[in-house]
Structure formats: C-alpha cells, structure tokens
Amino acid sequence: MYETIFIDVFLAVMSTVALIFTYLTIIQKDLVKAIIYSSVESAAYLLVFYLLMGPDLALAYVAIGIGIYPAVAFFLVKKTERYESE
C-alpha cells in the first residue's frame, strides 16, 4: 500500500520536475543551458517511463534523450550562435 502511494507521489513529482525544466528550456536564451535543461527533462521522463513499467522505452530514452539528442543540438549550437537574439 505504502509502496503504491510512494510510486504515485514520485510520478507526480517527476512529471512536475519535467514540466519546470521544459519551461526553463523554452525561456532560456543561452542555448547551451537550454540543452542541459532539456536533458534534465529527459531524465525526469526516463524515471516516469521506468515506473510506468516501460523498461524498453526507458532504455531507448536514456540513450537518445540524454546522450544523442543533446549532442546533436550541441553540434548545431557550435556551428551557429550560442545566444538567442531577440
């Protein structure tokens, strides 16, 4: 019983964390920081997927959301500009 409540609360907290970091990603003008916020969001979703019993999805998400997608975005920032202009 306590375990279920813990999982529910943890899910709620993790989705809230993901939402906060999504918002921070959108408003951030420094694109490098925005990418890092975005991967924190991915990490929060990773835990959500794992707790919702989708380990297959979580395995793909850890590599793509935290590893490959930020790396591609970093390459992009490196070849353009770091700061978003108004």
Added chain:
Amino acid sequence: MSTKTAISLIVIIGSLAAISYAIAAQATGIIPQTDLRNLAAYYLQNTLNAGNKYVWAASPEAVTAIVWDYRGFDTLFETSVFFLAIIACIAAFEVEMPARSKREDNKQTDLGLSIIVKVVTKIIGLIIVVVSASIALHGQLTPGGGFQGGAALAVLPILFIMAMSRFALEDRKVNKTSMLILRSLGLLGIATTVVLPLIVGLLTHNGAYIMQNQIKPDAPVSLPSYIADRMMGGNLWMLNLSEFLAVGAGFTLTFVLLSLPESVFKKILENEKYATH
C-alpha cells in the same frame, strides 16, 4: 526574473502540481485499467507458450516478440526509414574528408580536454560497449533490443569527439567508409534473416513466409528457438544483432560527419562559387 515571469511560472507549477496531486490521489478514478485487454492477454499468454507452437515466438520478452515477430513488418519499415535518413545525411555532407595537416598531427596529443577526462572517457567507453552489447544480445530475454543497444553504443563516439577531438576516432579507424561498411553489414543481416525462412522452405520443398519465425500450420519452417539450451527466440536475436550494428554504425557515421569543422564547408562553397563564374 521579472514579476510577470515569476507569476506565470507559479501559476503553471501550481496548477500542474494540483492536477498531479488529484491524479495521484485517484480523484479521477483509476485511469490505468487494472485488467488486461484481450490483445495484451493474447501476447502475454502466447509468447512463451510451448504448448501451442503455431502462435508462440519462443521468447519470454513479450515486447521484443511483438516488435520483431508479431508486428515485425512495422519494425522492418521503421528500419528502412532510419536507413533513408542516414542516406540523406550522407548526401547532405557529400564532401571529401579533409586530409590532416602536419600541424594538427603534432597538436593531436594536446587536443581535447585534460588527461583525467580522457582516461575516464576510455574507461566509460569500455563499459558502454559491454552494456550496449548486452542490451542488444539479451534482447530476446530481458528488456532491450537492437535499437536500444545501438543507440546506447552511439553515445561512445560522442564522448570521444567531445573529450579527445575528431582525430581520436580517425586514429581508431572510425571513419565514413568503415562505418558505412558496418552499417551495410547490419542491413544485409536483417535482409538475410527476413528471407532465410523462404530459402529454407525452397530447399526443403515446404511452404514458408517472409520474416517467419516459428512454425505455422501451413509452413513447417522454424528458426532455432534454442542454441545449446540458451533461449534464442528464433530470428529475434539475429534481427537484434543486425539492428544493433546498423543503428550503432549509422549514428556514429552521422556524428563523424557532423563533427567536421565549419572551415571545410566554407572552403568547398567558395570553390564552387568560383567554379560557376
């Protein structure tokens, strides 16, 4: 942070926390259905049901069984989409790999981050290879599979590029050509596994289907479900291994191309500009 931003942030977080709390406290009733749907029950009952070999997939991992056996053609076409995306990437980066200058050769030991980061990257690199291989090759037994393993493997070249520069990959023979060969081998493996039952059926004068895994009532061709009392899930492990190679090498190829310095493209563009005049 301005007052306006702070207020909107508080409103968003507050309403989301309220909704999350309401859902967690089950104010909306139980959202995830507690009893299985018929389709889910069918897959769970039949993936490892050796009593009815016409519908089993010889694998305890229902997700891999669905991905490569029951709904195998979806995955096959998904793989071809990924293959076309990589081809498009190669076409967009259709440039000669620049020869390394003497200066860069001498400088190479100084490139990248500090020696501590380099050593740690090498140790982590070994772990990444082992973990990704186990994700892919155990795909028929535990959560995971070819795509997940390949994606995990592709983190390795990124770490190497970031910590030691692009030349570290080139020195280890990780370049456009070798990755293309590896990726084509993976795709060839998938194609072979897909038509393997047909070939076996032709040779033994039996009916067979494309991408068949275990025997069907009118097609008595079956790929090995056990190799030396290890459960292999017929074509599942072959497809996982091939997909692992194709995805890992495909992503690595893209990163090798993306890490080319800007000056290379500028030079090519300028040459083209003069050539057209």
